[in-house]
Amino acid sequence: MTGPVPAQSEQLSVDAYAAVAGEDVILQLRRLAEPLAGKRVVHVNSTRQGGGVAEILAKMIPLMRDLGLDARWEVITGTPDFFQCTKGFHNALQGDRVEIPDRLLAVYEDVNRQNADALRDVLKDADFVFVHDPQPAPLLHFTGTRSGKWIWRCHIDASRPQRNVWRYLRRFVSGYDASVFSLPAFTQSLPHPQYVIPPSIDPLSDKNRELEPAEVAGVFDRFGIDPDRPMILQVSRYDRFKDPIGVIQAYRMAKRYIPGLQLVLAGGGADDDPEGEAVLAEVRTAANGDPDIHILVLPPDSHMTINALQRAADIVLQKSLKEGFGLTVSEAMWKRKPVIGGNVGGIRLQVINHQTGFLVNSPEGAALRIRYLLHKRDKLEKMGERAREYVRTNFLLTRHLREYLTMMLGLMHGNAPRIELS
Amino acid sequence: MVATGQAAGKPAAFRIKDCSLVSIATGRHAQNLRELRDHLAAVDALCVYNHFWLSRLRPLYDDVEYSNDFAAWAHRALNDDVLGERLSMVDPSMFDDLEELRQEVLDLVETRLDERELVPWARPGHRFDFMHSQMVIFDTRRQIERPEDLPEAVAKLSLGSVFYHALDARRRNPHGWDDFRAWLAGFPEDYSQLFQRLESVDWYFLTLADLRDTLVAVFTEHFGGKRS
Numbered sequence: 001m002t003g004p005v006p007a008q009s010e011q012l013s014v015d016a017y018a019a020v021a022g023e024d025v026i027l028q029l030r031r032l033a034e035p036l037a038g039k040r041v042v043h044v045n046s047t048r049q050g051g052g053v054a055e056i057l058a059k060m061i062p063l064m065r066d067l068g069l070d071a072r073w074e075v076i077t078g079t080p081d082f083f084q085c086t087k088g089f090h091n092a093l094q095g096d097r098v099e100i101p102d103r104l105l106a107v108y109e110d111v112n113r114q115n116a117d118a119l120r121d122v123l124k125d126a127d128f129v130f131v132h133d134p135q136p137a138p139l140l141h142f143t144g145t146r147s148g149k150w151i152w153r154c155h156i157d158a159s160r161p162q163r164n165v166w167r168y169l170r171r172f173v174s175g176y177d178a179s180v181f182s183l184p185a186f187t188q189s190l191p192h193p194q195y196v197i198p199p200s201i202d203p204l205s206d207k208n209r210e211l212e213p214a215e216v217a218g219v220f221d222r223f224g225i226d227p228d229r230p231m232i233l234q235v236s237r238y239d240r241f242k243d244p245i246g247v248i249q250a251y252r253m254a255k256r257y258i259p260g261l262q263l264v265l266a267g268g269g270a271d272d273d274p275e276g277e278a279v280l281a282e283v284r285t286a287a288n289g290d291p292d293i294h295i296l297v298l299p300p301d302s303h304m305t306i307n308a309l310q311r312a313a314d315i316v317l318q319k320s321l322k323e324g325f326g327l328t329v330s331e332a333m334w335k336r337k338p339v340i341g342g343n344v345g346g347i348r349l350q351v352i353n354h355q356t357g358f359l360v361n362s363p364e365g366a367a368l369r370i371r372y373l374l375h376k377r378d379k380l381e382k383m384g385e386r387a388r389e390y391v392r393t394n395f396l397l398t399r400h401l402r403e404y405l406t407m408m409l410g411l412m413h414g415n416a417p418r419i420e421l422s
Numbered sequence: 423m424v425a426t427g428q429a430a431g432k433p434a435a436f437r438i439k440d441c442s443l444v445s446i447a448t449g450r451h452a453q454n455l456r457e458l459r460d461h462l463a464a465v466d467a468l469c470v471y472n473h474f475w476l477s478r479l480r481p482l483y484d485d486v487e488y489s490n491d492f493a494a495w496a497h498r499a500l501n502d503d504v505l506g507e508r509l510s511m512v513d514p515s516m517f518d519d520l521e522e523l524r525q526e527v528l529d530l531v532e533t534r535l536d537e538r539e540l541v542p543w544a545r546p547g548h549r550f551d552f553m554h555s556q557m558v559i560f561d562t563r564r565q566i567e568r569p570e571d572l573p574e575a576v577a578k579l580s581l582g583s584v585f586y587h588a589l590d591a592r593r594r595n596p597h598g599w600d601d602f603r604a605w606l607a608g609f610p611e612d613y614s615q616l617f618q619r620l621e622s623v624d625w626y627f628l629t630l631a632d633l634r635d636t637l638v639a640v641f642t643e644h645f646g647g648k649r650s
Contacts, residue, residue, distance in 0.1 A: 195447075
């Protein structure tokens with residue numbers, strides 16, 4: 001294990017978002033940030049690449065800096081045992097029965113103690129410290145003295161956690177000044193304010209920016225997808241909670257009625273997910289050599305490829321069984337794609353049933369909606385337009401940043417329900 | 423207070439404010455109608471305000487048929503459309519204070535509990551979470567100098583400004599006025615017809631964007647000029 005890694009930040013300006021979010025949104029951000037100018041803000045997570053948290057932080061930090069905050073991003077380092085333990089936490093918080101041996105818990109605490117030692121100078125004087133997910137949660141405990149506000153940001157669907165695991169983690173979380181969950185249903189019994197702030201997508205990133213038609217068409221050749229036949233897509237890590245096997249089942253049922261149907265499963269691993277290989281093997285077995293099922297394993301920086309695949313797809317699925325938020329849902333909706341999503345967690349916030357897509361509870365439900373949308377192209381297009389506008393209003397990075405700034409101002413003013421800036 | 427620096431006989435410019443909201447869980451949640459009643463009776467009154475008014479600033483689809491959170495939950499989670507319809511007709515602007523509003527909702531919920539043989543339950547994953555909020559209000563440093571400028575200026579308001587000046591103002595101003603009427607009332611001109619038009623705007627079924635468009639139409643009709 002090496003020491004924590006300060007992540008590099010690109011230069012970004014909030015003004016660049018005016019064209020998609022509106023001038024008024026940029027003005028809001030600049031006014032809200034004025035009282036926070038110069039404040040030292042540190043975000044800490046456990047992976048620089050792969051997964052939604054790293055994607056958000058890669059943009060959030062430079063935008064905070066552009067607004068005058070002294071923001072930085074630190075990434076803790078860990079051992080394979082550490083990540084096996086934290087993957088167990090992740091699964092347990094999402095409701096799986098998981099046994100985590102004491103040996104791994106000892107590794108978890110030891111790794112956090114070492115990271116706290118390495119980061120102490122940065123963390124103890126920070127005005128705001130955002131600690132993301134369970135991996136670095138004990139940093140507060142091991143940092144000791146501190147001067148600023150510490151916020152634990154939980155990105156996981158923790159609506160029904162395995163209780164003994166939550167009880168263990170709660171010891172480390174309860175000392176924070178606040179926590180942030182993506183949905184009200186994920187909040188827990190904690191002795192501090194629990195803010196509810198959904199995540200967001202960056203409309204200007206390589207994953208979401210507009211592409212030329214030739215860039216979109218490129219994925220057909222590259223992956224052997226027939227552009228003249230319908231294609232459905234799920235983009236997600238190879239993780240059982242994303243239910244890739246259920247997606248294959250839905251595809252097979254729909255293909256009986258739409259023989260030309262093609263399925264693309266596009267995913268990769270995250271640095272902090274040791275189970276991906278095993279799930280990928282299960283998916284390949286389930287696909288059983290079907291030439292119309294394309295299982296793609298993409299490196300973590302394949303943002304343009306994912307962008308092109310989402311634009312090339314007729315329908316995007318996110319048939320998760322548990323989902324903290326599901327950034328790929330908003331990504332697809334931003335590209336005017338209706339989403340067939342699992343009726344769980346943060347997907348419910350994004351997919352408005354029958355309006356911006358469909359919420360389903362089974363492979364059969366997904367198959368039915370695939371058939372429906374591919375037979376009713378006019379509905380598909382209308383839903384896609386609604387989906388785009390819904391994301392524009394609710395799930396862009398600018399809204400996320402505004403709510404973080406509002407929360408930071410709120411924490412500076414105690415429990416006041418209304419704060420009037422002078 | 424939106425008008426400052428008032429000169430003799432003429433109100434000062436209308437200072438445009440904006441607001442940003444962040445939601446906070448109270449830790450109270452209801453899985454059935456009886457639990458909803460019990461928690462509703464106990465929460466801070468600002469929580470009631472949150473579920474009637476501030477939900478306008480949260481993710482919302484265009485369809486605002488059930489435009490307060492209690493009515494929407496009765497419809498979507500309890501599948502009790504009778505209660506949903508009754509709650510959806512509760513107009514929070516008709517109540518002088520939040521305690522009266524709370525009592526009205528409690529009366530409707532208890533009446534429904536009396537009518538039903540079984541307590542209606544929400545499906546798993548569809549509990550009602552009682553929320554409150556922190557709102558940060560800030561000056562945009564923009565202002566409206568003359569009433570004739572209202573059509574153009576209102577068209578450029580953010581949704582936060584629309585909420586603050588058109589809806590939130592009703593709790594702050596005498597007579598339940600929005601900030602526009604509170605400002606116009608300081609002028610010597612007769613704006614009674616405009617006041618009637620503003621009074622008749624049924625904001626309840628409008629999203630904030632729709633409400634902004636409606637206000638622009640009302641001001642344009644009164645003052646003339648090109649609609650944005």
